[in-house]
Amino acid sequence: DSGVTQTPKHLITATGQRVTLRCSPRSGDLSVYWYQQSLDQGLQFLIQYYNGEERAKGNILERFSAQQFPDLHSELNLSSLELGDSALYFCASSPPDRLYGYTFGSGTRLTVV
Amino acid sequence: SQQGEEDPQALSIQEGENATMNCSYKTSINNLQWYRQNSGRGLVHLILIRSNEREKHSGRLRVTLDTSKKSSSLLITASRAADTASYFCATGTIIQGAQKLVFGQGTRLTINP
Numbered sequence: 001d002s003g004v005t006q007t008p009k010h011l012i013t014a015t016g017q018r019v020t021l022r023c024s025p026r027s028g029d030l031s032v033y034w035y036q037q038s039l040d041q042g043l044q045f046l047i048q049y050y051n052g053e054e055r056a057k058g059n060i061l062e063r064f065s066a067q068q069f070p071d072l073h074s075e076l077n078l079s080s081l082e083l084g085d086s087a088l089y090f091c092a093s094s095p096p097d098r099l100y101g102y103t104f105g106s107g108t109r110l111t112v113v
Numbered sequence: 114s115q116q117g118e119e120d121p122q123a124l125s126i127q128e129g130e131n132a133t134m135n136c137s138y139k140t141s142i143n144n145l146q147w148y149r150q151n152s153g154r155g156l157v158h159l160i161l162i163r164s165n166e167r168e169k170h171s172g173r174l175r176v177t178l179d180t181s182k183k184s185s186s187l188l189i190t191a192s193r194a195a196d197t198a199s200y201f202c203a204t205g206t207i208i209q210g211a212q213k214l215v216f217g218q219g220t221r222l223t224i225n226p
Contacts, residue, residue: 002155002157004155031211033214035216042216042217042218042219043156043201043216043219045213045214045215045216048211048213050211055209055211056208056209056211056213058213088153090155090156092156094212099143099144099161099163099205099212100161101146101148101158101160101161102146102156102158102214103158104148104155104156104157104158105155106154106155107153107154107155109153
């Protein structure tokens, strides 16, 4: 157990639907990062939050959005889902010190059918 | 977009041998990190080397960094079957006070008993 909790572990949904992925960071970590991992694109950075505020954006589609709540948990919302959105979605967290490595959760495997 | 490029993409060796993986990148960095991922699981942080460091050790791991050549290598000595996994390098840059981590495509390492 890395200390980063992601739910659900698996999700199967139909095209056009909307889903919410949840992440609880490791205790004491203020930063939360979302990554998408697919076979053809590798590990793509989506978005970062620090203590409730958006800090950095990567290759995140307009159909995707995220937020970090006061208790520091984060949610990634994926809407108008397409077959190509099928992937592993990872959340990671890190301490306030910017030169620490990230702690990853075990991921949510999303399958769009 | 990917910053780090790992080489080779796949490596298969016998248990007990040493495994060397290389990573090249394109822009200036603040640090470089290596992660391990077992099939379908979350990434595990192995080691972080700062841009002003040239070599770092952690157990059976040895990481080198050559900023003039924009390259890094990860050496795993006396490999074990449990080392079978994908290994990713990630370049860390500090943007507006926040660390941005960009991952390469990874090297798939197989240790044969």
